[in-house]
Amino acid sequence: MSTKQGGLGWLFASPYLLYSIVFFLIPLFWSLFLSFTDWNLIAPTFSFVGIENYVDAVQSEGVQSAFFVTFKFMALFVPLVVAFSLIIAVLVNGLPKFKGLFLIGFFLPYLASGVVSSLIVKGLLSYNSPINEVLRNTFGLDIDWLGTPSGALFVVALIIAWKFSGYYALILTSGFGSIDKGIYEAAMIDGVNGWQRFWKITFPLLYPALFTVLILSIGVTFGIFTEVYQLTGGGPNFATNTWQMEIFTRAFSNLQAGYASAIAIIASIVTFVSIWIIRKLMEMWGKRNGWD
């Protein structure tokens, strides 16, 4: 490649590079710097406090809860969203017509405001909502949806799964498209039934798309904020206190920008390591099943 072509390449890449520098790289170094200070961003002076913010953060109840809550969310949200998106993709894929239209329909929740959907859910699950009245009066079920740690966690996971399912179904649908139809025909000749066809052919061959969906959905669990902020405020008893909630509370309610930055750095390390481990495990599974 000539120098001129190389220069052109850099030029064409420059919008994204610039975006990455301004919105990712500079904030990253800025956060790193802040995390070693006691600055709140508005005071005229600040002091360097070494690793004090990190030590305090690791010992704090809020950060410890954020750490475990994220994995609990992951355990609930990832299976839910993969199952929902797979069901949507299978159903849409089996349609003779209007696949695109249905996919757009399922994709719409992804575009909906988290604030609005959370407020609607809050209303739907309130004690005196029609849903709860029916459950109570007809089935004798009195469920405190958002008042118990497991209930609140489940509701938040469910809303986010609903929001992302349509989007992930798009990815899985493109995965279906890449499966050779000849394999299905051969399987039909061999007398394979629908259930076997899905689990023995479709599912393993969907691995690249599923891999993408899994990694994306795991990434989502580390960035949950709006739904939790609107529905539970991190409660009850820190049961839904995510990394983002903790960072927000520290930075903007308590004006502890330095401390919040330390939490953000810890959160990013946990996120990176977790995704790296999960990715490696999935790659190992893929290799064992013929995906090199």
Place this chain on the structure above:
Amino acid sequence: MKIKKVASVFFAASLTLSGLAACSTGNDTKDSSTEDGVTTIEFWAAPNPTQQVYWEQVAEEFTKENPDIKVNVSPMKESPTSEASIQSAIAGGSAPTISENINRGFAAQLSESQALVPLDEIEGWDELLKARSMEETIKGWEFADSHQYVLPIYSNAMLFGWRLDILKEIGYNEAPKTYSEMLDVAKKLKEKYPDKYVWAKPDLADPTAWKRWFDFFMLYNAASDGNKFVEGSDFTGDKEAGLEVLSFVSELEKADALMTRQVTDPFETGLGIFTDIGPWTIDYWADKFPEMKWNETYTLALPPVPDGADTEGVSTFADTKGLVVYASATEEQQEAAMKFMTYVYSNPENDLKWLETTNLPPARDDLTTNETFTAFFENNPALQPYAEAVPNAVPPMDNSRYNDLQTFIGQHAFNPIVKGEKDPETAWKDMQEAIEGALK
């Protein structure tokens, strides 16, 4: 081919430039606070249209009489809270000259970071207090460093609403005033209506800091006669009063009189018969729940007090916010801001206009005696109790760590008591330890 390449380069360059342009705030960076003899001050109004309209009107009238000062009124952003927007603006060097909607706790955080101007150091402060007749009210607003950073605009002495219609059905013609009366109401209510609760409010079990203003502090201020919970870096909570409050709430919990589930309009639907009510609710009810009638469906009362305590002149929590001047303002802007505040508050008609527009009682000593307001309260009898309670209303603590401290009150004491998870002694002890640890 060449044209194609040039076009591509041009396209890439414009994307880069537009990306950079998007990072701009659009603000002109030159210092334009004073130009051609006109001092411009930026005023951030609370993020609601009613208050914005009020400030735009008074700013326009002020500028007509003071052509050398221009007041630009704009609403403060809520992204996601007004406090976060103010913090970002100060950090980004785009703070306004003056803003409203500042509570005492947030002001303490800002003043500790030297982001506010001590108002008592600006010439004209004493005259302003005298002109507005608020020399008594302002005393409770003094900060730990003996300065005044906030000019309170309004003071909502928070009251408890009672469903009078339901109270009458169980044999009470007026709101209970003491703990034992209230526990008796709980007993009679559950006998007649097992599915109803005395206090149905999800916030009771939520540790979010500000929620304690509208439950714990209303009861605590009443039980302790407004004792300060924290002074400087010392925990000064009145243990006896605090235990009375926690024991009382615990008794209500044992009587199945509390409901903390997520619920829609519990007071209005009669699911709960007692809740905190601010003056803003009266207008809301007139619009959304016209069946809520003062002295028919509901009544308002000061918080209940422990048995044997004086039931007159009971202290309560003051939901109050005010104006601050930011330290980034130039001296000319600070003087202009003081001139603007003095203009607005020297004329009681402006406070009347505020009251008519917002229903929020102006923070004045003479609200019930000044003739300017007489007709308003005669026409709005439901707001009269708020005006009467202003002198007994205690503003929030002025500690910069108020957010943590109030979270501890919920987390370690009030919330577990409401859920029946702790006894009052343990709850108070745990809370005190957590607060003292944070204050060190």
